[in-house]
Amino acid sequence: MSVRPFRFGVNMAIGESRAKWQDKARRAESLGYDVLMVPDHLGFPAPFPMLASAAExxxxARLGTYVLNSGFYRPALLAREVATIDLLTDGRFELGLGAGYVEEEFKAAELPFVSGGERLKQLKHTVAEVRRMLTxxxxPPAVQxxxxxxxxxxxxPRMLRFAAEQAEIVGIAGALPLDETDTGHAALAxxxxxxxxxxxxxxxxxxxNLLVQGVFPDPSKAELSFQRTLAPELSDERILKLPGMLIGSPATIADKLREYRETYGLTYFSVIEFHMDVFAEVIELLR
Structure with missing residues (x-):
């Protein structure tokens, strides 16, 4: 059985100006990133205009969303956005979708924050309808x-089961410990x-795909404010042991990602932009 090659993405959210944003996109591409992505949260720039600008x-590099909050979109309107951005990126677009999880954002958008089961139901409907329309x-037609x-x-588990059954790409956004003895690796397995x-x-x-939440050559110098928002109940020591935290030299991290590919079939790794430069040293070792 052939081994799928590695791919690397960077999730970029900060756009101070058109010039600085495009400089950052060019830099990410030059560093070897295969996919440039933007998130979908209120308070951040709108995803589709940012991706169109990055494409210019x-x-x-391919352009994608990590990930759109499906609760914010109606399928017909989203299909139009996807077809248009696929045109403007010359067929380089990848649609990343999630069910949404920040209640305050739903309230700010004047949308009901329904149960997790209902949000998943909405996501399933969106995926099915957008795919039906675009195929x-x-x-307008999509390029791809x-x-x-x-x-x-x-x-x-319900979200990831659906992703495994229906999506071209399954995104594992994290793996929190199953119990006090787990570092998160048993949860990932x-x-x-x-x-x-x-x-x-x-x-x-x-x-x-695995979302990499941190890349730290020296864990004693790790700044974990972002990671604490994702796992507020865990100590810093336990956060640093999570599967999405990559610790050590570029060679050590490259070996870890090879192990993830061999053990789990994980081949696509996405980092947040704060770690873009340091992770680029790892990319060089895996090409």
């Missing part, structure tokens, strides 16, 4: 045929077993 400054006689690839990302089982009947296996 780059030539080969049909949609106007049959349609731009879809990533579904999350952490819960359990998640990957679930994904593998759910995708077993598919003709083409999905690509597997």
């Amino acid at each position: 400054a780059t030539t080969t 049909g006689d949609h106007q 045929r049959p349609a731009p690839p879809i990533m579904v990302a999350g952490v819960g 359990k998640t990957m077993d679930l994904v593998r089982t759910a995708a077993a009947s598919r003709e083409t296996a999905p690509e597997l």
Whole structure:
């Protein structure tokens, strides 16, 4: 069985000006990142205009969302956005979707914050309808045929089971410890077993992505304010041991990612922009 090659993405959210944003996009591409992504949170720039601007400054990198809050969009309107951005990126767009999880953002958007089950139901409907429209006689048509690839990302078992069954890319957004004895790696193994089982009947296996929350050559100098928001109940020591935290030299981290590929089939790794430069040293070792 052939081994899927590595891919690397960077999730970029800060756009101070058009010039600085495009400079950052060019830099990310020059550092070897395969996919330039933007998040979808109120308080940050709107995803689609940012991606269109990044496309103007780059030539080969793909452009994607990590990830759109499906609760913010109606399928027909989202299909129009996807087809248009696929045109403006010359067929380089990848659609990343999630169910949304920040209650305050739903309230600010004057949308109901329904249960997790209902949000997942909305996401399933969005994926099905957007794919149906884009693979049909949609106007405007997308450049990529049959349609731009879809990533579904999350952490819960129901979300990841759906992603494994339906998406071209499964995004594992994190793995928190199962209990006091777990560093999160047992949780990751359990998640990957679930994904593998759910995708077993598919003709083409999905690509597997892991969100890297931190890259620290020296853990004693790690600044963890962002990571604490994701796992507020964990100590700094336990945060640094999570699967999404990469610690050590570029060679050590490269070996860890090779291990993740061999053990779990993870081949696509996304970092947040604060770690873009240091992680680029790892990319060089994995090409």
